[in-house]
Amino acid sequence: MQREYTILVPTMLPMHFELMAAVFRKRGFRMEFLEDEGRQVDDVGVRYVHNDMCYPAIIVIGQLVDALQSGRYDVGKVALLIMQTGGGCRASNYLSLLRKALERAGYAHIPVISLNVAGLEQNPGFKISLAMYRELAACVLYGDLLMLLRNQCRVRECNPGDTDALTRRWMEKLQAQVSTARMSGRLFRETVQAVVADYASIPRHTKPVVRVGIVGEIYVKYSPLGNNNLEEFLFSEGAEVVVPGLLDFCLYCVYNNVLDHELYDMRKRSAWMWRWITRYLCRLKNDVIESIVEEGSFQPPSPFEHITTLPEKAGVLSVGMKMGEGWLLTAEMLELCEMGVKNIVCTQPFGCLPNHIVGKGMMRPVKDCYEDVNIVAIDYDPGASRINQENRLKLMLATAKRNMEKQNS
Structure with missing residues (x-):
């Protein structure tokens, strides 16, 4: 084959x-x-x-x-x-x-x-092979890093096009690295530091911008085809888009096996393996966070170890809820609020019951924790009108801009 x-x-x-x-x-x-x-x-x-x-x-x-x-x-x-x-x-x-x-x-x-x-x-x-899994994990983190830095730079760049040009250059470099080099922890950390330093060199203004987080079912959250180019639409409206990384979802899938053992006494023979994978992936993500913090120009994501505590700490959901995006979806909304991103789009495939429970169903409990949060749920399906979706997003953005003006006045 x-x-x-x-x-x-x-x-x-x-x-x-x-x-x-x-x-x-x-x-x-x-x-x-x-x-x-x-x-x-x-x-x-x-x-x-x-x-x-x-x-x-x-x-x-x-x-x-x-x-x-x-x-x-x-x-x-x-x-x-x-x-x-x-x-x-x-x-x-x-x-x-x-x-x-x-x-x-x-x-x-x-x-x-x-x-x-x-x-x-x-x-x-x-x-x-195991080596391929290690390289795939590095690719997921490289992608998460480029997505995070690109979104934070593009809406603030002084010279339009600088961020996209740098992103294309780093995509070519990273593809070449993955295609030829043997992945190691040292190479990974050095590459992450170089990426962060390059994005930090892009001239950017410091004017306040509306920040909008995107959460939801994994496909419509990330896929431009599935969400009608949601990120590009929000950017065209002058917003900084904040999207939780793909590695968090990978960790969610892995960590749920650990939870199966701790909560339900399942997977007794393999629990050690899932714990090891969880620690390994968390260590890689924490290396990325450390590099971003050391540079100082960008807001890093939260460690996964912290994200896992958010739903129960807020008293809204148990980590035993793991159907669909499960506890992670609610945790991502709470993480965004902690980061100061109080405008959130919850993307939902129409008729997705688990997503409606942990997404739309958790909007009120999240608002009880953060009274100033501005959340809108958008349904996606073959019969949904793109114009209606964008009109609802514009209403959310109008509220976000009024809130930002009040906060800055």
């Missing part, structure tokens, strides 16, 4: 996924991340996936089938890869939904690969 097949992967975070692709290409995998977008992706998804399923499933499967129907690929030498968490939501059914859609579209022969750590399915021709 490595050299014969082209592996198609739906894109969620373009920068992160391009870096991760370099890890696979170094091992001979021909991997391509799809950038197809537009109304036809929704239409194909609705055609082959029942509209009772969640919006991310419709979009992801629609993007994959649309790519196969485009004629760009040899359907006899192509495979599809889909990422899964194995949690208690409909996302765990993506594999069967995708295979059913492929059968209906006439592509039943195309192999499907599941990338997950929950043992949902074995993939004999697609194995990930």
Whole structure:
């Protein structure tokens, strides 16, 4: 499969996924991340996936089938890869939904690969080594760092375009590093320090700007296709966008296995392994935080160890709640409030029950903790009007600007 097949992967975070692709290409995998977008992706998804399923499933499967129907690929030498968490939501059914859609579209022969750590399915021709996992973790953190620094610089840059140009240069450098160098802790720390120093050199003004955090279901939170380019819209309105990093979600998935042992006496044999992975990933994130703090120009994210304490400390939710985005979604809202980001967009796929409970359902308890927080929940689905979504966002931004003016007066 490595050299014969082209592996198609739906894109969620373009920068992160391009870096991760370099890890696979170094091992001979021909991997391509799809950038197809537009109304036809929704239409194909609705055609082959029942509209009772969640919006991310419709979009992801629609993007994959649309790519196969485009004629760009040899359907006899192509495979599809889909990422899964194995949690208690409909996302765990993506594999069967995708295979059913492929059968209906006439592509039943195309192999499907599941990338997950929950043992949902074995993939004999697609194995990930320990070294690859280490490199993928570094790519996730590199992507998180670029996303954080880019968002903090772009809205304040004195020379429009400086931030995007620097981001493109660092993407090329990091892809080259991942493709050739052997990852080590020292190389990782030196690279992070160099990235932070380069972004700090961009000339920036100090005028106050509205800061808006984005939380929600993982796909519509991050994917420009899933959230109608939410980040770009907020930036076009003059806001600094604050998005929690992808590593926090990865840690959430890993740490939940530790919680299974502590709360429910499960995973007795593997609990030590999940603790070790949690500590390893936390150490990498803390290295990034340390580099940002030492430079002093940017606001760093919170350590994951601190994020895990927020829901129960506020008395709003137990960390035993781990369906969908679970306790992490509520914790991210509380983290943003602690950081002074009091304007929050909660992105929700229409009909996603776990997300509505830990997202929209937790808005009132969060407001009870922070009376000045300004939260809006935005639903996404194939029938949702983009104009209505943007109008609701503009109302939230208008409130945010009034609050900022009052605070600064």
